[in-house]
Amino acid sequence: MDYRALQITAERLIAKFGQAGGVTRITxxxxxxxxxxxxxxxxxxxxxxxxxxxxxxxTTIKTGDMQIYISSVGLAIEPTVGDVVTANGINYAIVAGDPNKFDGITPVVFIVQGRTG
Structure with missing residues (x-):
């Protein structure tokens, strides 16, 4: 299967319905x-x-948690637990995530669970 094609589709949908945001890695x-x-x-x-x-x-999912779909195209890092995602002007700590690498190589889309405070 061509996972690059799925990645392009995910990128197009996120660009159409999404917003500019950011992922911050804290070393x-x-x-x-x-x-x-x-x-x-x-x-x-x-x-x-x-x-x-x-x-x-x-417990696993709390009130206020957000499911955040992040385009993998052009993102220099793979968002992971410990990183912070900024969406709607709010910072969300990543508490769980899935890189959606169905072939083990190509990240189609990053889906993370973000939590405030």
């Missing part, structure tokens, strides 16, 4: 030398969506 301080954490922002195109009420269990 922790050096364990020996110390210092401050270093945030590195990456521009992204994304679609934030609230979880349906039937999926909110209060």
């Amino acid at each position: 922790p301080p050096d364990p020996v030398l110390g210092g401050d954490p270093v945030p590195t922002p990456y521009a992204a195109t994304l679609v934030p969506m609230a979880h349906e009420a039937r999926y909110i269990d209060g």
